[in-house]
Each structure stands twice: as C-alpha cells, then as structure tokens.
Amino acid sequence: MSTWSLIESEDGTALADQVRALTGGWQPGELRGEAWRRIGGDLGVAGLLISAADGGAGAGMSEVVASAQALGRGGVVTPFLSSAVTATTILVALGADREEARALLRELADADATACLVVPATTPAGRTPWLAVEKVDDAGLRISGTVFGVLGAEHADLLLVPIQDRAGRTALVAVNRGSGAVVAVETSLDESNPVSVVTLDDASGVMVGLGPEVEVAVQRGLRAATVAIAGELVGAMEWALEASTSHLATRRQFGRQLGSYQSLRHLAARMWIDLQQARAVTLNAASVLDDPTQPEDERDLAASLAAVHVRSLAVECLETTLQVHGGIAFTWEHPLHRYLKRAVSLSVVHGTTDHHRRQVARLVDLPLPVGGAHV
Helix, strand or coil: CCCCCCCCCHHHHHHHHHHHHHHCCCCCCCCCCCHHHHHHHHCCHHHCCCCHHHCCCCCCHHHHHHHHHHHHHHCCCCCHHHHHHHHHHHHHHHHCCCHHHHHHHHHHHCCCCCEEECCECCCCCCCCCCEECCCCCCCCCEEEEEEEEEECCCCCCEEEEEEECCCCCEEEEEEECCCCEEEEECCCCCCCCCEEEEEEEEEECEEEEECHHHHHHHHHHHHHHHHHHHHHHHHHHHHHHHHHHHHHHHCEECCEEHHHCHHHHHHHHHHHHHHHHHHHHHHHHHHHHHCCCCCHHHHHHHHHHHHHHHHHHHHHHHHHHHHHHHHHHHCCCCCHHHHHHHHHHHCCCCCCHHHHHHHHHHHCCCCCCCCCCCC
16 A cells, blocks of 8 residues: 655645636636636646646646646636646656657647547546557558547547557557547536547547557556546535535524534534545545656556545535535526536546446455445
C-alpha cells in the first residue's frame, strides 16, 4: 500500500482561489464562450500537466485536483477534464518519443485549442476500444468509423483516435475537427457536459503514437481523469454542504429555524464527515500519481479507491441536500439539479463504481463473490 499524503499543495490552493475568484459571479452550469480562454489560458489551467519546455506549468495531479475541486464547486462548464487532463496526459506520455505529440501539447498549453479522446465515456483505464482500420502506417493515414458516447467532443478542435489494424498494430491518431470528422451531440443527463457521436468519413490524421506505448498512454490518461473526476465531485460536495448549512441557518418552518431540528443537523454533520473522507482519499490519489517511485499497480489502486469512495458519497451528499432544501430544490431555477445530474453522470465515466470495486479487490487480492458482479 502507498503512503498516504493528505497535504494540499500550496500552489494548488492558490490556483483554486484564483479560479473561484474568477468564476464567483457565474451561474452553475452556465455556458460562457470566454470561460476556457480565461480559466485555461489566463490562469494557466490548460497547461498544468504540460512541461515548461512545451509552454505549460509543469505541475502535477495535486494542482489538477485543486483546480477540479474549484471548478466542481462552482459548477463551471469547461473542457478541463477531456482536454487539460485526459488528452494532455496521453500526449505527455507519448511526447518523449514523438515530436508530433509535443507539437499538439504546445497548442493545448495556452488554451488556443482543445482536444478529447475518442472513446465511449464509460471506458475504464486498461480497456481501450480500438477503432478498426485496414492498415496502420505513417503514410497517408485515413480513418473511417463511428464512436458513440464520446465525452468532450462537442467543442474539441483535436480528436485523438485510438486505432488498430487487422494485424494487431495499434496507434493514436490526431484528427482535426474539420478534416472528415462530424460530431453530433446526444441527449445527455447532464446537458452542460454532453456526450457525442463522432463519425469519421475518410478523415485524414497525424499519427502521434505507435505500438504498445499507446495503450500505456491511454491508460494513464483515463486514470488521471478518474482522479480529476473525484476532485470535481469533492468540489460539488463542498457546494452542497455550504448550501445546506446556509439554508438550515436562514429558513424557518412552523415558526422554527430549520437548523433547530436535530434530524436535519445530523444530516449536515454526516455530509461534513463524508466530505472530509472524500477529500482525503482524493488527495491521496493525487499524491500517488505524482510520485514517480510508485509502481503502476499502486497508481491504479489509488485511482480506483478514490472512484469507489467519492462517487457514491457525492451522489448521496447531493441527494441529502435535496432533502434538506425540500420542495424548492425540485424547481428548475434552483442550481441543485445541475450538481446532482453532474454527479450522477460522472459516476459512470471511465468505469462504473462496480468496475472500480473489482479493480480494488483484484489489486489487494480480495476474493470476488460468485459471479463477480459486485464487491
């Protein structure tokens, strides 16, 4: 087992404060055209995981989690998860050997472009669904096919497509949005973060990775995204606790302050305890991913532990907030529904909770029950 680290990064805390200050007046779930330019570019969030040599900040997952937490608390809509975490982590992993990958990183670092990985949003780390092609080579690469349920494709400029030919050769290809790629947004539970159908019709692409290194890079990208999701959900839990305690302190019913009812105080206390646990396991996951001495199994374990723990606690916390607020939280005008839908939708992104439970059981050598459906 890894050594737990529950200390928040000073740089991450300062960056999170800047994000909150910038977005403080924005409405949760609000679509703002300048959001990523100001957050990703002006604050440098887009290039957190990119080295200084390629125009980024050279930071780590601790800073990523701090930013995700601030964005989750404000319900801010950006391509942070799909572009600044998943796609960027993949390209960083490939950039040591491929100049094409480094060139794309320089585009992403200043938020002038965004990218996404073209796989179904439910894809967990280690299970890359390859798009079938006739032949993988560097010359005149053309791709055709359809991928459903892609997260972050709606506004992505670059589409990173994992491909595999009949001989089993694998590669990662970057396709520009306009070169034979059509993105159709699907109806999603979280309308501010929808999934899309990506159709490639003889699309031209640039190879940014080739061979087994692509699977490793994609796994790292999805693992980093899993931890970033935990950070975003911790931020949503912070908002939920703050909204609940504020409501209990100001709302009166039957001539009494709501906070005077012991059962409601107990709900708020439970939310606070759950928030501290969720924050701790997320900080631990970030510190493990930032530690270059940690083996891959430890990284996978830390990420899956965060997913198992935080996702269920976040949904429960927001459902409790709904109860605390009573009828007003059922109205469309109240922001709670946006946080709840985001938490529910993120709970299946890059692996369901059951998948991550099985992953934890496998990594710590716990026996699975008959059938292996649940742990």
